[in-house]
Amino acid sequence: MPRPETVEEAAALVRELGRSERAVRPVGAGTKLDWGGDADGAVELETGGLSRILEHNVGDFTAVLEAGVPISEAQAQFGEAGQSIAWESPLAGGGGGPRNAAVEAEPATVGGMVATADSGPLRHRFGGVRDLVVGITVVLSDGTVAKAGGKVIKNVAGYDLGKLFAGSFGTLGLIASVAVRLHPVPDETATATGTTDDPDRLLRVVLELSRHPLEAACLDAAWDDGAGRVLVRFGGAAATRQAHTATGVMDLEGVEAVEDDNALWQSQRAGQRSADGAVLKVSGRPTDLPSVVRAAQAGRATVVSRAALGLSWLAFAPGDDLAERVVTARQALSPRACTVLDGATRVGDAWPEPDPGALAVMQRIKARFDPARIFRPGAFVGGI
Numbered sequence: 425m426p427r428p429e430t431v432e433e434a435a436a437l438v439r440e441l442g443r444s445e446r447a448v449r450p451v452g453a454g455t456k457l458d459w460g461g462d463a464d465g466a467v468e469l470e471t472g473g474l475s476r477i478l479e480h481n482v483g484d485f486t487a488v489l490e491a492g493v494p495i496s497e498a499q500a501q502f503g504e505a506g507q508s509i510a511w512e513s514p515l516a517g518g519g520g521g522p523r524n525a526a527v528e529a530e531p532a533t534v535g536g537m538v539a540t541a542d543s544g545p546l547r548h549r550f551g552g553v554r555d556l557v558v559g560i561t562v563v564l565s566d567g568t569v570a571k572a573g574g575k576v577i578k579n580v581a582g583y584d585l586g587k588l589f590a591g592s593f594g595t596l597g598l599i600a601s602v603a604v605r606l607h608p609v610p611d612e613t614a615t616a617t618g619t620t621d622d623p624d625r626l627l628r629v630v631l632e633l634s635r636h637p638l639e640a641a642c643l644d645a646a647w648d649d650g651a652g653r654v655l656v657r658f659g660g661a662a663a664t665r666q667a668h669t670a671t672g673v674m675d676l677e678g679v680e681a682v683e684d685d686n687a688l689w690q691s692q693r694a695g696q697r698s699a700d701g702a703v704l705k706v707s708g709r710p711t712d713l714p715s716v717v718r719a720a721q722a723g724r725a726t727v728v729s730r731a732a733l734g735l736s737w738l739a740f741a742p743g744d745d746l747a748e749r750v751v752t753a754r755q756a757l758s759p760r761a762c763t764v765l766d767g768a769t770r771v772g773d774a775w776p777e778p779d780p781g782a783l784a785v786m787q788r789i790k791a792r793f794d795p796a797r798i799f800r801p802g803a804f805v806g807g808i
Contacts, residue, residue, distance in 0.1 A: 425451070429473040431561065431569060431600045438598060439567025441467060442796040448565075449800055450594040452492060452533035456540050458769050460593045461803040471535050474600060477501060485606040486558065491535025491599045498534065507606040511553060512544025513537050514693040535599045541591030544693050545642035545657070547730055550607060557586035559603030562596075565796040573603060588789070595804045596793040610659030613641070614667035615685035617655045618676030623714035625675070626652040627731075630713065632673050634732040638666045644692050647717045647727035654731070655688055695728035696737040702750050702767025704738040708760035712736075719756040723749035740767070747771045775805045783808075 428434035441448050447466035451457070471492035479488040482505045489498055495513060502508050513532045532542075538560075541553045550556065559573030562585060572585035589599055620626055626645055633643055633656050642657040654676060658666040667681040682688060697703060704725075706716055713729060716736045720727045724743075729736040740749055750771045754762045761776045768774035778786070783806045790797070790808045802808070 425468045425470045427470040427473045431474070431563065434469070434474065434598060434600060435563045435567045435569050437469065438563050438565060438798075442565045442567065442798050445796065446798060447801055448598075448798050450491075450535065450539065450598050452536035452539075453494065453531035455532050456536060456542070456765070458767065459540055459765050460768065460774050460800070461807075462800060466800065469598065471533065471598075474535075478601065479603075480505070482507070485608075486603060487606055488559070488601060488603045489534045490601045491533065491538075493534045495532050495534060495537060502606060503609060506609050508609045509604055510546040510550035510556060510607045511537055511542070512546045512693060513542045514544065514696045534602060534604075538586075538590050538599055538602055539592060539594050543730075543735075544696075545644050545689055545730070547735075548643045548732060549639070549641045552590070554587045554590035556605045557590060557602050558605055560586040560589060561600045561602075562589060563598040563600055565597065565794045565798050569600070570597075593800065593804055595790065595800045595808060597799060610641075610663065611661060612663045612683075613657055613659045613685055614663040615642075615655050615657045615682045615688055616667040616670035616674060616679070617653060617682060617688065618671070618674045618679035619651055619653050620676050621651055623647070623652060623717040626654060626717070627711065627713045629654050629674050629676055630710065630731040632675075633670065634710070636670065636673060638669060640666075640670075642689065643730070643732045645713060645727070645729040645731040646692060646695065647720060647729075648695075649726075650721070652717065655692065657685065657689065692728055695726055695739060698739045698766045700767075701742040702740045702746055702771050703765045704740065704750055704753060705763045705765055706736045706738065706757055706760055707734065707763075708736075708757070709734040712757070712760060715757060719753040722756070723753045725749070725753070737765075778806045 426437055428437055449466040449468050451468045452471050474490035475492040476490050499508050538553050543552050561571045563569055640656045641659045644655045646653045656670050664683055671679045671681055710732055720738045725738040725740040727736055727738055764771050764774040786808055
């Protein structure tokens with residue numbers, strides 16, 4: 425497996441592969457290898473040699489990292505200055521816990537996180553991957569090294585390639601490095617939580633909390649085995665007081681404020697992955713939550729939801745009827761976009777049916793950035 429140590433080496437390697445028309449698959453830590461489709465016989469280009477934290481600008485709350493940097497390693501270094509990347513991948517440790525919380529040593533890398541636009545509970549407050557990338561360096565199929573953005577938050581130079589490459593699944597080029605925005609790590613966190621067995625009641629509480637004047641760091645819902653839970657997390661010196669205040673507007677059972685709340689949120693992140701089943705990501709509206717829950721119940725799946733954003737992850741238990749249950753859930757949630765992440769190879773087509781107009785635009789973008797068509801051909805929406 426080729427493993428370039430510098431951007432220049434990566435560019436030379438990609439240029440040679442492009443000339444020989446060899447398909448290329450960028451690989452970080454391999455934590456999402458079955459996400460999306462893939463081309464047979466693709467050369468796996470490992471980014472582990474591009475593993476340097478190039479800059480950490482403490483005063484500006486920004487950093488520049490190469491694609492192969494493990495996110496847990498970056499979080500550990502930034503944490504020494506009381507800062508973190510607010511991404512919280514399920515396989516990268518938490519970026520929103522208090523300063524004294526341990527960072528889980530998981531392997532997910534910066535490049536893999538950007539390429540898949542993965543996200544965790546902090547997306548509620550800080551946005552997704554694409555919102556936190558302020559600059560990017562990529563290698564295109566002819567070996568060209570392209571840069572966009574910069575190292576400061578208020579930068580408007582060039583095309584916004586960071587947003588374009590976020591969620592491109594490695595189909596446009598090789599992400600070599602990114603500049604990211606950082607945020608302070610709170611000294612304390614606390615979570616208000618409560619339960620119900622009524623999906624509609626779950627939604628009512630989520631909507632009430634989303635309108636509440638207290639600014640939450642995370643607002644999630646979960647569903648498992650006929651029972652639902654709402655979790656709203658606060659950070660900072662007033663976290664405990666804010667959590668207790670939030671319990672007053674939660675018309676649920678078992679309402680409580682939890683100060684030692686790291687385990688609650690690690691469980692939420694873990695619920696977005698499945699080693700032997702399948703995970704269906706649903707992109708819709710906050711009001712879709714009851715429909716998502718009922719589709720999950722019918723398919724023997726659990727739910728983790730960024731409830732105020734309309735994003736949900738249905739984790740399906742393994743079984744001979746796995747593909748059938750996922751297809752049924754997709755049909756029940758149509759026309760919402762439903763993408764299979766984990767277990768895509770066990771289910772079939774990972775992607776939802778694209779709008780013809782949107783597909784035409786994506787095809788033109790693919791042709792512009794990867795004219796040699798070597799970066800994971802056929803792996804993206806509509807066989808791009």
